[in-house]
Amino acid sequence: MNDSEQKKYIATPSRTNEIIKRYKLTMKKSLGQNFIIDPNILTKMIEAGEIDKDTCVIEVGPGIGALTERLAEAAKKVVTFEVDTRLKPILKRELADHSNIEVIFQDILQANLQEIFETHFEPEDRIVVAANLPYYITTPIIMRFVEEQLPIDTFVMMMQKEVAQRMTAQPSTKAYGSLTIAIDYYTHAEIAFHVPKTVFIPQPNVDSAILKLQRRVEPKVDVVNEKFFFQLIRFSFQQRRKTLWNNLTSHFGKNEDVKEELTRGLQAAGIDPGRRAETLSIEEFATLADELTELSQRETRS
Numbered sequence: 665m666n667d668s669e670q671k672k673y674i675a676t677p678s679r680t681n682e683i684i685k686r687y688k689l690t691m692k693k694s695l696g697q698n699f700i701i702d703p704n705i706l707t708k709m710i711e712a713g714e715i716d717k718d719t720c721v722i723e724v725g726p727g728i729g730a731l732t733e734r735l736a737e738a739a740k741k742v743v744t745f746e747v748d749t750r751l752k753p754i755l756k757r758e759l760a761d762h763s764n765i766e767v768i769f770q771d772i773l774q775a776n777l778q779e780i781f782e783t784h785f786e787p788e789d790r791i792v793v794a795a796n797l798p799y800y801i802t803t804p805i806i807m808r809f810v811e812e813q814l815p816i817d818t819f820v821m822m823m824q825k826e827v828a829q830r831m832t833a834q835p836s837t838k839a840y841g842s843l844t845i846a847i848d849y850y851t852h853a854e855i856a857f858h859v860p861k862t863v864f865i866p867q868p869n870v871d872s873a874i875l876k877l878q879r880r881v882e883p884k885v886d887v888v889n890e891k892f893f894f895q896l897i898r899f900s901f902q903q904r905r906k907t908l909w910n911n912l913t914s915h916f917g918k919n920e921d922v923k924e925e926l927t928r929g930l931q932a933a934g935i936d937p938g939r940r941a942e943t944l945s946i947e948e949f950a951t952l953a954d955e956l957t958e959l960s961q962r963e964t965r966s
């Protein structure tokens with residue numbers, strides 16, 4: 665992108681500073697307001713999400729519209745959620761040239777996403793979630809999107825580098841945990857590229873990464889009881905340094921019949937009770953959850 669092409673975009677130091685000054689905008693740290701000022705990062709994001717005129721986009725947090733205008737240029741339609749109503753006049757004016765943007769001033773966690781899909785998109789539309797996420801609620805936002813049965817094809821999201829690493833970690837690493845497994849269950853996850861803190865105003869304290877998630881047609885593993893599968897993972901990681909046996913007996917209890925059931929289940933799943941949760945693959949957790957279904961029923965009864 666040459667200089668004159670860059671100049672027209674909001675995501676440049678000159679235009680962002682001009683907008684901030686004109687509207688006397690003070691950025692709210694509590695809302696994770698760090699605005700992007702590098703148009704090339706946004707080009708790479710759009711490429712990573714394969715966003716084209718057959719794609720409709722849901723964006724979270726347009727801010728002053730840096731990513732939104734680029735999405736509108738590339739996509740068929742953009743529906744974007746912003747919680748900060750002070751940005752209303754800014755977005756109205758700065759995005760006035762784009763007729764394919766719908767700004768909804770609402771907390772994304774409160775939005776009725778099913779209704780949004782029905783109202784704004786056609787069943788044949790390819791849907792992508794694209795966002796430079798407010799870092800304080802990255803995980804709840806992503807989990808909301810992936811857990812609801814929504815027809816989202818791909819996610820391209822900027823987030824704190826460490827969170828992206830947790831979402832793409834391999835077993836037996838420090839970053840691997842219940843979040844990694846939940847993401848892997850629903851999606852193929854990869855870090856598309858890293859982003860330095862210098863491309864934001866104001867600069868955050870952390871480096872960032874663009875995470876790309878592609879929704880799986882079917883969850884990665886087949887389990888009898890999905891709720892219990894996720895509970896078992898949570899219990900197993902309760903205290904990372906403890907063994908699986910210690911975490912599971914802390915949770916299910918130490919009486920003889922529980923111990924017997926745990927021993928039988930672990931053995932049937934071929935898992936050594938002395939291992940730590942972080943060494944188990946998603947497939948091993950799935951087998952173990954199915955073997956321990958009896959305990960899930962006890963859980964429900966108690």
Ligand code: SAM
Nearest residue numbers: 698699700725726727730746747771772796798
């Ligand atoms: N997209 C812009 C950019 O890339 O420059 C701004 C990104 S900024 C990191 C995050 C944006 O999310 C802010 O505009 C903030 O007000 C908004 N936001 C924070 N919490 C939100 C929520 N719960 N729902 C919707 N938007 C939210």
